[in-house]
Amino acid sequence: MKRIITILLLSSILPTLLSGLGLSAQSKQVVELRTVVIDAGHGGHDPGAINGKIYEKNITLSVAKRLGEMIKSHYPEVRVIYTRSDDRFVELYRRAEIANKNNADLFISLHVNSAADRSARGHETFVMGQDKNSDNLEICQLENSVIVLEDDYTSNYQGFDPGNPESYIIFSLLQNAHLEQSLDFATLVQDRADSGPVANNRGVKQANFLVLWKCTMPAVLIEMGFISNSNDMRTLTDKNSQQRIASNIFKAFQAYKKSYDTDIYLPPSGEEEQKPSSAPASSGNGHFGIQIMASSYLLPADAKEFKGWRCRHVKSGRNYKYYVGDYRTRDEALKALPKVRNSFPEAFIIRVDQ
Ligand SMILES: [Zn+2]
Known part of the structure; x- marks a missing residue:
């Protein structure tokens, strides 16, 4: 019984822990x-x-x-x-x-x-x-x-x-x-x-x-x-x-x-773009992209995981984030989001500073 409670407790805590790390338990891909x-x-x-x-x-x-x-x-x-x-x-x-x-x-x-x-x-x-x-x-x-x-x-x-x-x-x-x-x-x-x-x-x-x-x-x-x-x-x-x-x-x-060999973490579903944005609609020295995944090892530009999308990457801590598109405003990125989500249902908008 004690063990069951522990497992129950763990299974309720784990997703929170993972999302705290910016990772989602369901969205892991292995390369x-x-x-x-x-x-x-x-x-x-x-x-x-x-x-x-x-x-x-x-x-x-x-x-x-x-x-x-x-x-x-x-x-x-x-x-x-x-x-x-x-x-x-x-x-x-x-x-x-x-x-x-x-x-x-x-x-x-x-x-x-x-x-x-x-x-x-x-x-x-x-x-x-x-x-x-x-x-x-x-x-x-x-x-x-x-x-x-x-x-x-x-x-x-x-x-x-x-x-x-x-x-x-x-x-x-x-x-x-x-x-x-x-x-x-x-x-x-x-x-x-x-x-x-x-x-x-x-x-x-x-x-x-x-x-x-x-x-x-x-x-x-x-x-x-x-x-x-x-x-x-x-x-x-x-x-x-x-x-x-x-x-x-x-x-x-x-x-x-x-x-x-690396794990690719797809972004947790639908969080980022729903947050109220404090960024101005158009920024002087930044731009927006749609992040499709992240990995701990740099994938080549034509990696099959990208499903034919041309994407760029930015280094973030020890990981690489991959994003598609280059939009001047968040609204432009929002318009492009549905198409990207056809390939990557969990894609979300990020701001990329230059
Ligand atoms: Zn030879």
Whole structure:
């Protein structure tokens, strides 16, 4: 009986407590990293970088499978999708397509570097983007050149010529909605790889890799080491070291997932706009918006949670508030409110100071 009273008491207090925090018990949505695509670079008639009898394609596949197994066993609820799970050729555009079709939340492409200078060694992680560094153009051209092994590369990549630096200029015109999250994950990958087994952290870099180009989610390309360097090559082909490399990437995945997974709190229903407003009908340096949700982690502009609405965000304490519209007066915002509420029944008007 005592327990029942406690529960009754709690259930009557809890909503008050929650609304005191500005949260509503009924309006919680969960954002979780649910699907990861692991992309083992090269395969089939594309061996990737070569040193003697050592092929990049075999190293990438081995690490990809180890990483996938770790994620599966620690997070059975996460879908792990491989772009290839055996020694086969997969076109670069197909790899991004697999990720997009499966609504992946993260794309991890695994590669091994190669350089004419055999002393070049170490690991680095790339995100899509323009970088003035010509070294990056070199590795980029190397990785992208595999499209000439594809049957119809001129039409699949819109006339892109991997050997021509001019072709890379078009990328600078593209905006990358997931750059921030891609950089977050890339930074974690590089940090965790600091413990070895491949020495020399070459950092996080930006370059225009075709395999990342069409991905509509945070995406990175990891160059795990140099096949052209004898030390790196020994490490990359050693099974225990491959396990450690996979384990480092897995630790980065764990940290990223932890910060990615978040609760979104929809605003409590119909409170804000009914309060008598002390704000003037039109304000000089402020404006009004319609808040649709808030989250503790910054969502990308095209997050599916926004249901296609273009929204802006403001940081509020540790949370981000997302709002649509930009109205000079509260009345203008009120007129727009019914339409927004078709998508977000609990949306409400906020004042945003500039
Ligand atoms: Zn490669």
